[in-house]
Amino acid sequence: VVDAKNLRYQLNSHKDSSSFPEAYNQIAFADVVILNKVDLVSSEDLGGGVEELEKEIHCINSLAWIVPTIRCQVDLSVILNCASYDGTRTSHLEALLKDNNSLSTTGLHDNSVRTMCLSKPGQVDLNKVRVWIEEILWEKKHSMDVYRCKGVLSVHGSDQLHTLQAVREIYEIVPARKWLEDENKINKIVFIGHSLNEDILADSFQDCLFQDQ
Numbered sequence: 419v420v421d422a423k424n425l426r427y428q429l430n431s432h433k434d435s436s437s438f439p440e441a442y443n444q445i446a447f448a449d450v451v452i453l454n455k456v457d458l459v460s461s462e463d464l465g466g467g468v469e470e471l472e473k474e475i476h477c478i479n480s481l482a483w484i485v486p487t488i489r490c491q492v493d494l495s496v497i498l499n500c501a502s503y504d505g506t507r508t509s510h511l512e513a514l515l516k517d518n519n520s521l522s523t524t525g526l527h528d529n530s531v532r533t534m535c536l537s538k539p540g541q542v543d544l545n546k547v548r549v550w551i552e553e554i555l556w557e558k559k560h561s562m563d564v565y566r567c568k569g570v571l572s573v574h575g576s577d578q579l580h581t582l583q584a585v586r587e588i589y590e591i592v593p594a595r596k597w598l599e600d601e602n603k604i605n606k607i608v609f610i611g612h613s614l615n616e617d618i619l620a621d622s623f624q625d626c627l628f629q630d631q
């Protein structure tokens with residue numbers, strides 16, 4: 419739950435310190451963000467109203483689904499049972515498959531928590547992807563602090579769309595469903611975290627593509 423009236427203050431409160439406020443972490447890890455107290459903000463407020471706040475939340479986590487509320491009044495059947503981490507249910511990942519769907523953000527402040535989206539055509543070698551993601555998440559090879567990761571993969575030798583999900587060091591790659599005939603078989607991975615380097619991620623992922631010997 420985000421307090422609409424105080425969000426900006428909470429996000430800015432770290433500017434003079436070396437650590438991030440908890441608000442960044444909570445938004446980065448959220449699947450659903452309840453943006454509460456929207457009756458207390460208006461477009462005349464410094465920095466804009468609810469729309470601006472939604473933009474700021476999406477800058478940190480462009481995968482989050484935002485529900486504006488007053489007194490947290492929300493239909494529970496909408497926000498519960500999202501099955502966001504069920505790798506075999508692709509409904510929450512379908513948006514990733516849409517072309518031209520840019521989810522990357524530049525972050526609110528230099529070096530803050532942000533979303534980065536990697537997109538590559540071709541088929542990947544699953545073993546290479548495992549080594550690649552383990553180097554990033556476990557060995558912190560590129561000094562990136564990845565909070566979460568979600569994506570779809572087109573795996574060589576399989577007609578199944580695979581999903582990749584990670585929370586901190588724990589990750590999972592599983593077959594989810596058959597690729598559809600007319601579907602653009604791509605690899606698309608969204609990273610949410612801190613100190614993300616787009617060029618390094620794109621270059622290193624290139625080595626995961628399957629190559630005929």
Ligand SMILES: Nc1nc2c(ncn2[C@@H]2O[C@H](COP(=O)(O)OP(=O)(O)OP(=O)(O)O)[C@@H](O)[C@H]2O)c(=O)[nH]1
Pocket residue numbers: 421454455456457458487488489490
């Ligand atoms: N106008 C308005 N007031 C609200 C809303 N939600 C809560 N409040 C009031 O805001 C006051 C503080 O409530 P909260 O922000 O939920 O209280 P809190 O102590 O911060 O609660 P925690 O965040 O759980 O620690 C109470 O008087 C609530 O009735 C809202 O959407 N609109």
